[in-house]
Amino acid sequence: MPAALIHEWMSVDADALARLLNNNAAKVTHFTHKFIETTRTAVRQMSDATAEGDLTTVGRLAHSLKSSSATVGASGFASLCLEIEGACKRGDTAQVGPLVSALPPTLDAVSARLLASGAAE
């Protein structure tokens, strides 16, 4: 995976949630944690489903994560999910594997950025 691409997936608009939630710091923190928790679970399910060759589940979860990550301002993570969703629709197993394995490290980086901005409030 090219480094530039991975870098792009990690890009975050850290103020997106704060704007939605009228800058309520407690709520921003709550929903940041909720997002990370929900997304971690989904990423784990996607890894398992990829191992089982269940592209339908991978695609459905990628679709859902695409919306939630766009909502928190993780636009890079959202575009990674969009790529996975597309690859699943095309049945492109060769592409799905490496993309799904990029999810956990990308999520870690995105989470760190979201949490850092929350702590800075």
Next chain:
Amino acid sequence: VNAAITQAHATGLHSRQVLVVDDDPFQRELIAELIAQMGVHDVVLAADGREALHSLEHSRPDVVICDLDMAGMDGIELLRHIAERHFDGSVILMSGASSQVLATAGDLAHLHGLRLLATLQKPVDTALLEGLLISLQPAVENRTGATAAPANELPVLTGADLREGIAAGRVDVYVQPKVTVVGRRVVGAEALLRWVDDSGAIVPPMAVIAAAHEHGLVNELTMAVFTAAVGHLVEWQHEGQDLRISVNLSNEDLLSLPLPDAMSAAAQAAGIDATRITLEITQAGLLDDLSTGIEVVSRLRLKGFGIAIDDYGMGYSTLAQLKNLPVTELKVDRAFVDGAHLDTTLSEILGSSATLGRSLGLAVVAQGVETPEVMHLLEALGCDEVQGYLVAHPMPAAHFLAWKQRWDATWSGGIDGNDRS
């Protein structure tokens, strides 16, 4: 928060019951929070279709907001079950899927006889969602004296209704005056879509716009509003009034390359200089297809139209983008104006908007000005123009000049009209 509650009471939002169905725990909870922020007290959550149906056995929400793509029972199947239970509230569908999938699901909802309010792309535009929830309530329209359709009989416009209505000149506009902060001079008005159906009932603008989206008639609707607005400007010009008018463009209009020529020709045919017309766009709309959007906006500007950013402060507008757009006016959303004198965050946003506007040479317009206190704050912050209930409610275009005469008399007489509401 107090302002939000007051507003929620004014719009009837506080008494709505909303059921949110989404299998993603984060999105479900966040949408519930955003709706609660709008002032809705009664938000019920369901994690899947089964929970939703269970909840519907015990309660009758005004609106079901339903995600399409759920594991197990998906949104479409849920719609069928809801229809079988003769649910008579409204439905809003949302999905991260393509607009085509949403449109198809919307058609299915209609076929099932459900009252579909809108199909929304995820992530959901909260301003649009709030507008839809408010549109369920006839209270706002009643102020203007006409009868609105009861909330439980929200008219559904078909493609044919729209097409015939546009052809028959059923599209008219109400106008809401804009005045300068300094001197309270009337500079013009914003044209707001108004659609009255065969029975004489007002169809909420959001419902008309949603139907236009669904039936691919957005450009036609915008041109009809534009033509109606320009027609009123012609009448005012005949009366010797030096005024301007603003017209809203939909996001889809920003993808229409023929639009600048069509608008320019229509203005010319009416004998109106394009510089008297401001087109209001949203940056959220521009983001759909940035290169086409910038081309359309730039060509409109080249033809002389003013360009206003309508959603300034809503999270899409960045300084970098504004610098690159041929914008003439910044409209600060009412969310940042209403109650700004009580909230330092809001007043800081307002102040920075005014500063930004000045540094870029843009007119800064505050929307939703309802109290003298906010007006005084805007004066202190250096905003240029205001629009809101403190000045006037939207009114039939035919009443505008008479209203202006009264307003001018009040202000030239030196009477402190700050207490008008």
